[in-house]
Amino acid sequence: MKRAAVMIAFAYFIAMGFAVTFPGIRPFNTIEPLVFGIPFVFAWVLSWVAGSTLVFFLLYRAYNE
Amino acid sequence: MTSWHIVFAVVLVYLAANLVVGLLPSRRSSDTVAGYVAGDRGFGTVVMFFVTGASVYSAFAFLGGPGWAFSRGAAAFYILGYGVLGIAPYFALGPWAARLGRKHGYVTQGAMLAHRFQNRWVAFTAGIVSVIAMVPYVALQMRGAGIVLEQVTDGNIPLPLGAAMAYGVVLIYVWRSGVMGVGWTNVFQGVFMLVIAWVLGIYIPLRLYGGVGPMFEQIAAARPEMLTVPGLTAAGDPWTPVGYSSAIIVSAIGLMMWPHLFMKAFAAKDDATIRRTVMLFPLFQLFLLPLFLVGFAGVLYSSAPSDPDAIMPHIILNSGLPAVVVGLFCAGALAASMSTGDALVHGAASIAVTDVYGSVRTRSLSQHDQRRLIRWLALVVGVLAYAIALQSGLSLVAMLLAAYGAIVQLAPSVYAAFLWRRASAHGVIAGLLVGISVTGALLVMPHWKPWGIHEGLVGLAAHIATLVVVSLATPPPPDTHVSEWLSTSRAGD
Numbered sequence: 001m002k003r004a005a006v007m008i009a010f011a012y013f014i015a016m017g018f019a020v021t022f023p024g025i026r027p028f029n030t031i032e033p034l035v036f037g038i039p040f041v042f043a044w045v046l047s048w049v050a051g052s053t054l055v056f057f058l059l060y061r062a063y064n065e
Numbered sequence: 066m067t068s069w070h071i072v073f074a075v076v077l078v079y080l081a082a083n084l085v086v087g088l089l090p091s092r093r094s095s096d097t098v099a100g101y102v103a104g105d106r107g108f109g110t111v112v113m114f115f116v117t118g119a120s121v122y123s124a125f126a127f128l129g130g131p132g133w134a135f136s137r138g139a140a141a142f143y144i145l146g147y148g149v150l151g152i153a154p155y156f157a158l159g160p161w162a163a164r165l166g167r168k169h170g171y172v173t174q175g176a177m178l179a180h181r182f183q184n185r186w187v188a189f190t191a192g193i194v195s196v197i198a199m200v201p202y203v204a205l206q207m208r209g210a211g212i213v214l215e216q217v218t219d220g221n222i223p224l225p226l227g228a229a230m231a232y233g234v235v236l237i238y239v240w241r242s243g244v245m246g247v248g249w250t251n252v253f254q255g256v257f258m259l260v261i262a263w264v265l266g267i268y269i270p271l272r273l274y275g276g277v278g279p280m281f282e283q284i285a286a287a288r289p290e291m292l293t294v295p296g297l298t299a300a301g302d303p304w305t306p307v308g309y310s311s312a313i314i315v316s317a318i319g320l321m322m323w324p325h326l327f328m329k330a331f332a333a334k335d336d337a338t339i340r341r342t343v344m345l346f347p348l349f350q351l352f353l354l355p356l357f358l359v360g361f362a363g364v365l366y367s368s369a370p371s372d373p374d375a376i377m378p379h380i381i382l383n384s385g386l387p388a389v390v391v392g393l394f395c396a397g398a399l400a401a402s403m404s405t406g407d408a409l410v411h412g413a414a415s416i417a418v419t420d421v422y423g424s425v426r427t428r429s430l431s432q433h434d435q436r437r438l439i440r441w442l443a444l445v446v447g448v449l450a451y452a453i454a455l456q457s458g459l460s461l462v463a464m465l466l467a468a469y470g471a472i473v474q475l476a477p478s479v480y481a482a483f484l485w486r487r488a489s490a491h492g493v494i495a496g497l498l499v500g501i502s503v504t505g506a507l508l509v510m511p512h513w514k515p516w517g518i519h520e521g522l523v524g525l526a527a528h529i530a531t532l533v534v535v536s537l538a539t540p541p542p543p544d545t546h547v548s549e550w551l552s553t554s555r556a557g558d
Contacts, residue, residue, distance in 0.1 A: 021146070041293055
């Protein structure tokens with residue numbers, strides 16, 4: 001359980017590192033379509049931040065059962 | 066009573082409330098260094114969450130965030146990108162450091178490293194690097210507080226007076242209550258800045274454009290270059306992808322190396338508290354969204370001020386808000402500034418005494434005397450930073466970048482301590498010195514920077530190479546010591 005959570009967290013944050021910097025961000029670097037009124041690339045970075053809450057929650061549960 | 070009087074009255078009420086919150090816990094910690102610096106290792110989740118969140122997000126986020134969105138567009142997203150990446154390693158590092166701190170009594174990073182590498186000069190070097198980076202960072206916070214007060218009172222409270230008022234309050238509660246004052250005021254300031262940011266971030270686009278969607282549609286039609294990364298430079302030219310990406314990487318590596326953040330591991334009640342703090346951190350970070358919205362709201366305003374740091378006050382003053390709301394905004398900005406500044410003043414003084422002075426002193430000091438010395442040093446740090454903050458014409462953004470370049474140099478030492486048994490004291494010290502020198506040289510000679518990479522990252526590469534080579538050429542600390550140290554850090558994982 002712990003091991004799996006740590007692996008998922010590692011994978012997520014490495015993926016995030018690529019997704020929010022160049023060149024990984026390039027395919028998502030557009031204004032349209034607006035997501036809830038927000039430019040797409042802005043929503044893209046925001047959703048990586050929001051998603052990290054889930055990953056941290058998983059990690060926390062694995063360590064504090 | 067004119068409107069600036071009302072604004073100022075709100076600010077005074079806010080400062081008074083801060084003083085009360087900051088002074089209440091002064092009797093609750095013990096008369097020891099661990100009491101003054103680490104709150105007797107008793108911080109629960111609520112305090113830890115707000116200390117971490119409110120200390121990370123400073124006047125730079127509250128004023129600089131909207132300022133960047135306004136003048137540099139999507140370049141501001143870098144601030145959003147690095148926070149979570151920066152705090153993630155702390156999920157492991159925090160509890161490791163905390164266990165060692167409980168067993169061996171450290172209250173600073175430097176003390177931890179000196180014990181790990183069995184060499185007090187490690188603490189001395191790391192301490193000097195920390196203080197050099199922290200003092201300009203305090204100055205930046207003071208200037209931020211002063212700028213806001215000056216703007217919203219039509220210049221009736223000039224920058225030097227505004228900065229002195231806000232930081233007078235900070236110094237009083239840091240003096241009296243140490244880290245307990247920092248902790249409880251940060252809860253107050255953190256709640257305050259979150260609420261203000263969200264309320265303004267939703268209200269202002271609604272009032273000026275009829276909503277967030279219409280706002281971005283209008284910006285997309287008029288200035289599409291503002292809405293995709295890497296955005297623009299301060300001069301208005303396109304920023305480079307390398308510049309944008311390396312800013313994220315340096316800030317992510319550097320974030321939790323800031324001593325005033327890292328050393329809160331020694332103040333946490335237990336491991337679960339640190340983990341919960343990391344888990345909840347993204348919720349704090351999302352407050353950058355409304356702040357950016359305020360900044361973007363200013364993009365289509367032709368009458369905007371030339372100083373991007375003044376955009377937030379400018380928009381607030383020109384959107385016809387009641388004076389009380391303007392006052393609350395101002396208090397929110399002061400909260401952002403003070404919640405970072407207090408932790409920095411307190412942290413820098415603690416490090417100057419325990420790591421820098423502690424490494425060279427010849428006779429030992431009693432706990433009581435050390436605590437007293439830290440208080441005096443906090444005052445010295447405050448006055449020094451104030452003197453820097455008053456220098457006009459000094460670029461504060463450049464100072465922040467320089468500070469990050471310096472602080473990121475603590476990362477190889479900390480990671481080597483936990484992850485590389487073969488690292489030696491000489492390797493760590495040589496690495497720190499080379500890293501700082503290379504970063505400093507590139508800061509002074511920016512045209513030497515290869516491909517526009519952040520100077521801290523270049524310094525980091527030189528640092529790591531030096532650390533590895535010198536460590537392999539010199540003996541590491543005794544194997545039994547390293548094994549014992551590492552197993553203490555991992556006990557309970």
